[in-house]
Amino acid sequence: MALTEVSSNKSFGGFQKVFEHTSMQLGCKMKFGIYLPPKAEQQKCPILYWLSGLTCTEQNFVTKAGAQKLASEFGIIVVAPDTSPRGCAVPGEDENWDLGTGAGFYVDATQEPWSKHYRMYSYITAESVSAFAPICNPVQCPWGHKAFQNYLGADQDAWKLYDATCLVLSYEGPPLDILVDQGSADSFLTAGQLLPENFTNACSKKQLPVVLRMQEGYDHSYFFIASFIEDHIKHHAKFLLA
Amino acid sequence: MALTEVSSNKSFGGFQKVFEHTSMQLGCKMKFGIYLPPKAEQQKCPILYWLSGLTCTEQNFVTKAGAQKLASEFGIIVVAPDTSPRGCAVPGEDENWDLGTGAGFYVDATQEPWSKHYRMYSYITAELPTVLQKSFPVLPDKQSIMGHSMGGHGALVCCLRNPGLYKSVSAFAPICNPVQCPWGHKAFQNYLGADQDAWKIYLDERRMAIIQSWKKRQEELTRKKTEHGVDSPSLHTLQRGYTGPNIQGGGEGARMAKIGGGVAMQCDGMCGCISEAYSTSRQILSGISGTPAASNSISFRAKYMGQPAPP
Numbered sequence: 001m002a003l004t005e006v007s008s009n010k011s012f013g014g015f016q017k018v019f020e021h022t023s024m025q026l027g028c029k030m031k032f033g034i035y036l037p038p039k040a041e042q043q044k045c046p047i048l049y050w051l052s053g054l055t056c057t058e059q060n061f062v063t064k065a066g067a068q069k070l071a072s073e074f075g076i077i078v079v080a081p082d083t084s085p086r087g088c089a090v091p092g093e094d095e096n097w098d099l100g101t102g103a104g105f106y107v108d109a110t111q112e113p114w115s116k117h118y119r120m121y122s123y124i125t126a127e128s129v130s131a132f133a134p135i136c137n138p139v140q141c142p143w144g145h146k147a148f149q150n151y152l153g154a155d156q157d158a159w160k161l162y163d164a165t166c167l168v169l170s171y172e173g174p175p176l177d178i179l180v181d182q183g184s185a186d187s188f189l190t191a192g193q194l195l196p197e198n199f200t201n202a203c204s205k206k207q208l209p210v211v212l213r214m215q216e217g218y219d220h221s222y223f224f225i226a227s228f229i230e231d232h233i234k235h236h237a238k239f240l241l242a
Numbered sequence: 243m244a245l246t247e248v249s250s251n252k253s254f255g256g257f258q259k260v261f262e263h264t265s266m267q268l269g270c271k272m273k274f275g276i277y278l279p280p281k282a283e284q285q286k287c288p289i290l291y292w293l294s295g296l297t298c299t300e301q302n303f304v305t306k307a308g309a310q311k312l313a314s315e316f317g318i319i320v321v322a323p324d325t326s327p328r329g330c331a332v333p334g335e336d337e338n339w340d341l342g343t344g345a346g347f348y349v350d351a352t353q354e355p356w357s358k359h360y361r362m363y364s365y366i367t368a369e370l371p372t373v374l375q376k377s378f379p380v381l382p383d384k385q386s387i388m389g390h391s392m393g394g395h396g397a398l399v400c401c402l403r404n405p406g407l408y409k410s411v412s413a414f415a416p417i418c419n420p421v422q423c424p425w426g427h428k429a430f431q432n433y434l435g436a437d438q439d440a441w442k443i444y445l446d447e448r449r450m451a452i453i454q455s456w457k458k459r460q461e462e463l464t465r466k467k468t469e470h471g472v473d474s475p476s477l478h479t480l481q482r483g484y485t486g487p488n489i490q491g492g493g494e495g496a497r498m499a500k501i502g503g504g505v506a507m508q509c510d511g512m513c514g515c516i517s518e519a520y521s522t523s524r525q526i527l528s529g530i531s532g533t534p535a536a537s538n539s540i541s542f543r544a545k546y547m548g549q550p551a552p553p
Contacts, residue, residue: 008387185252215252223251223258226308 006031012072013038016062025119026085033062039075046240048233050080051124054095055102058082064222070233076240078233081124088117099146105138107162111152118151121162130179130232132225133186136199137165143193165195168202178203178210179235181228183218245317245377248273254314255280258304263373267365268327269358275304276378281317288384288409289374292322293366295391296425297344301326319363319380321329323370325392330359341428347420348396351433352440360433367400367407390414405460 006018014037016146023030039045048071050061061067062079071078084093084219090113091122093100104120138144139159148159160166182189182196198214203210248260256279265272281287290313303309303322313320326335326346333353335342346362374380387408389397394416401411406479420426421441430441 064305066311069308183252207392217252219251221251222305225255226310227252227254 011035011068012143014040014068016068018058018062023085023123025123026088027117028085028088030082030086030123031058032082033078033080035059035062035068035071035078037072037075037077040077045077047077047079048236048240049124050078051106051183052080052083054083054098056083057102060222061225064226065229066226067229067233070230070237074233074237074241076233076237085117090114090117094147095120098143099150103147105147105151105162107151108128110155110158111151111153114151130235132181132228133183133188133194133220134164134180134196134199134230135194136180137163137167137195139163140198141193141195142191155194165198165202168199168206168208171206171208176206176208177235177239179232180210180212181215181224182212183215183220183224185217186220186224188220245373252279253310255316256310257280258302258310260300265365265369267361267369268330270327270330272308272324272327273300273363274324275300275320275322277304277313278312278321279314279317279319279380282319282379286379286381287317287319288386289319289321289371291366291370291385291387291389291397292320293348293387293389293393293396294322294325295393296325296340297387298393299344319378321370321374323366326362327359330382332356332359338428340425341432345392345429346428347392347433348399349429349433353433353435356433362396363400365384366396367404384409384410386410388412388414392417394418395420399507490534 002021004020006020008015009015010016014035016033016035018030018031018033020031022028037045050065050067052058052060058080067078070076083102085098086101090100097103104118106120106124107118108121109115109118135141135143138148139156144159144163148162152158152162179228180196180199182194186194188194200210200212213228215224215228218227244263246262248262250257250259252258256277258275258277260273260275262271262273264270268306279287292309294300294302300322302514309320314319317380325344326342328343332342334355339345346360348362348366349360350356350363351360371385375382385408387397388411389395390413391541394413395418397411397413398416398418417423417425420430421438426441434440
């Protein structure tokens with residue numbers, strides 16, 4: 001699988017690059033951002049994946065989050081994939097900002113016309129977990145209903161496989177340490193799209209350690225992310241560098 | 243002059259905001275980014291200007307530079323203006339990425355069709371500080387300036403042309419010597435016309451040296467005045483720098499006048515700074531033009547008021 005380098009900029013002593021490759025899962029060309037810290041020139045480094053939200057491409061995190069500084073210091077490779085397949089001419093994929101292009105929802109769709117290309121779940125593999133203003137309980141919120149109806153059809157058991165709150169309740173695996181930051185002035189929070197309290201309740205039931213930090217006055221934007229990204233990278237570094 | 247808030251996002255404990263206002267200098271609505279650190283809720287803060295480069299708006303710095311964290315820690319207000327007037331329908335302003343829209347070059351253009359709206363120099367050094375002082379908790383005497391590329395050129399020029407107005411200056415990859423590079427040639431030909439001496443006022447190695455010696459003499463003069471117990475408000479006025487196209491100030495103190503593409507300073511002689519002002523302005527003009535120092539006082543004033551700077 002050939003990788004083409006799209007761009008390269010020196011950043012905090014390392015390199016912020018963007019590559020393009022053809023994805024087997026998605027059946028199209030996909031870009032991803034990758035930050036290579038200085039340490040990567042001499043040795044292998046742990047990898048931290050960043051998954052962007054609705055409407056984003058691989059650019060948003062790379063440009064706005066300010067993660068490069070700490071990634072450089074800790075010697076962590078940070079990868080930011082795109083948020084959906086692109087240019088596959090799936091009917092209807094550009095009609096909504098919260099369904100289709102830029103809105104892959106990290107599922108493997110089972111329904112037409114999505115199932116051929118919308119396989120973001122398989123495209124991505126996540127190792128450790130932290131989140132900013134996550135959609136914690138999609139089966140209970142408008143965004144989730146819309147996406148899952150279209151991608152996964154009416155089978156609500158299929159939906160639960162893609163709902164963090166539901167998955168926590170049946171989680172079996174190595175211990176996880178979850179960090180969630182959430183802005184209190186986030187309009188999507190007040191609109192009932194995010195539901196972090198459902199998630200933390202589920203974590204308590206399962207005794208899965210989770211830290212939910214309500215950040216007073218912060219909204220949903222990359223300004224919020226940039227304000228706290230260092231804490232997240234430090235969180236991951238604890239596990240990746242151990 | 244009404245300020246409209248365009249956006250506000252909490253950031254590192256403070257607020258990254260964007261405002262819009264109508265600029266007198268530019269004759270259009272202008273946006274600027276302003277980061278207000280947490281400290282600004284209790285007290286006035288120093289202000290740091292960021293001037294962006296070609297093609298930028300007020301957004302680039304706000305979104306990409308990551309300045310908010312340290313601005314928050316240090317309690318500094320950071321202001322990022324736009325890089326040119328917008329929407330003034332100046333013929334040709336959208337034909338080039340390095341001339342016109344997004345490419346104001348921080349000059350006050352003297353040539354048509356630019357001269358009416360392309361007055362970024364005055365906007366940055368005179369109008370914007372006044373606007374900010376009216377609406378934000380800024381310490382009036384504590385401002386510094388920095389920028390990138392064309393903005394680096396802008397920061398250096400604004401600082402060097404206005405000794406004492408900024409406490410410090412810094413730049414990223416600035417256009418250091420525009421009169422010697424293609425970007426500068428293109429911009430200055432169009433904005434300032436063929437008079438290359440008018441160009442040089444926007445940055446010149448010789449001028450840098452002149453400003454240095456001006457400062458030294460200013461310190462000497464202040465010292466002398468302190469010894470003799472004479473206050474020197476005029477020196478403050480001199481320090482303010484260029485304030486507009488017409489003669490500013492009145493009564494005591496120095497006045498600034500715009501003459502063609504150049505600037506001359508004159509003093510009405512009511513305060514002790516008269517020799518300072520004249521020798522300074524002689525030096526500046528002669529530095530640009532290469533003419534020997536003019537004689538002082540009346541004849542100097544008569545020669546340079548309202549007339550083009552000497553060739």
